[in-house]
Amino acid sequence: MFLNQTSHYALRAMTGLVRAGNSKPVKSGELAEKTDVPSHYLSKIMRKMVEAGYVRSQKGHGGGFVMNIAPEDLRIIDVLTASGFDIDEQPCVFGWEMCRNEDPCPLHPVWKRLKDSFNEWAYHTTFEDIRRESQDIEDKFKR
Amino acid sequence: MFLNQTSHYALRAMTGLVRAGNSKPVKSGELAEKTDVPSHYLSKIMRKMVEAGYVRSQKGHGGGFVMNIAPEDLRIIDVLTASGFDIDEQPCVFGWEMCRNEDPCPLHPVWKRLKDSFNEWAYHTTFEDIRRESQDIEDKFKR
């Protein structure tokens, strides 16, 4: 798997929230069911999104989660980072701690190409892209 | 992490073996030390490389592991697959089991771009590329 389970869940949840629109808050339970993420686990992930400022939460009656940022201003990297993924902690495949471009490990040149592709994707794809490209696709979160 | 620890180890080990040349077998312990992989764990991984036919092993005195395929014929995807990584088991980030191009999940278009980049890298990079691009780099497997 490219990303860990938590990151997957985070991307799903934010996609679900963006697609739900901003008309009214989306309840954790609803979002969990829609995105097929374990509900209590989703709560933990959404908390991180709230802390990062990408989502607002409302307790109590009629409460739930609402987007707090325009989809075009939210990139995939932002959600991944907020969910705990740290691109800089991804070591070179060699596991050599101090591997840098100027002082590389043997697999560095090859590995760097993969990493660059990933970064291109994660830094340049926004949730507006996701929304636009998925607007003709119906929700099919359930397996 | 893009790949799991085992896949990292496999790539390191095979890189180490390719760089060691074919003059004489490389002992498991030596390869383990050179690539900073736990030695007993490396043995298990090398076993898979042997089973896949990429490496020959020799027991006993003077034994060890030798490449059994030309570096230009061994792709990254081959080593990943042999080590247990299954590209087709990598579900769409939505976790929707039946997600295909013709019948996609909401994140499919975006996710596909990442997957395509990865495949381009894994299917088109050979260990000859790795050897060539690393020939001016000294071994620095230890962290």
Place this chain on the structure above:
DNA sequence: TTTTCAATAGACTTGCCTATCTATTGAGAG
């Protein structure tokens, strides 16, 4: 004010990937 709803917090459990340990098998050297 009370009731109900829904997020939050944190402790706890589970499960799997890694890693280790202890034999055993097999091959060459002497």
Place this chain on the structure above:
DNA sequence: CTCTCAATAGATAGGCAAGTCTATTGAAAA
């Protein structure tokens, strides 16, 4: 034939991410 070396096999343990459970906090409705 025996000794040593090194891969192989399988059982066992460790550690961390993932998932669950229970209680608490906070807000709106009645």
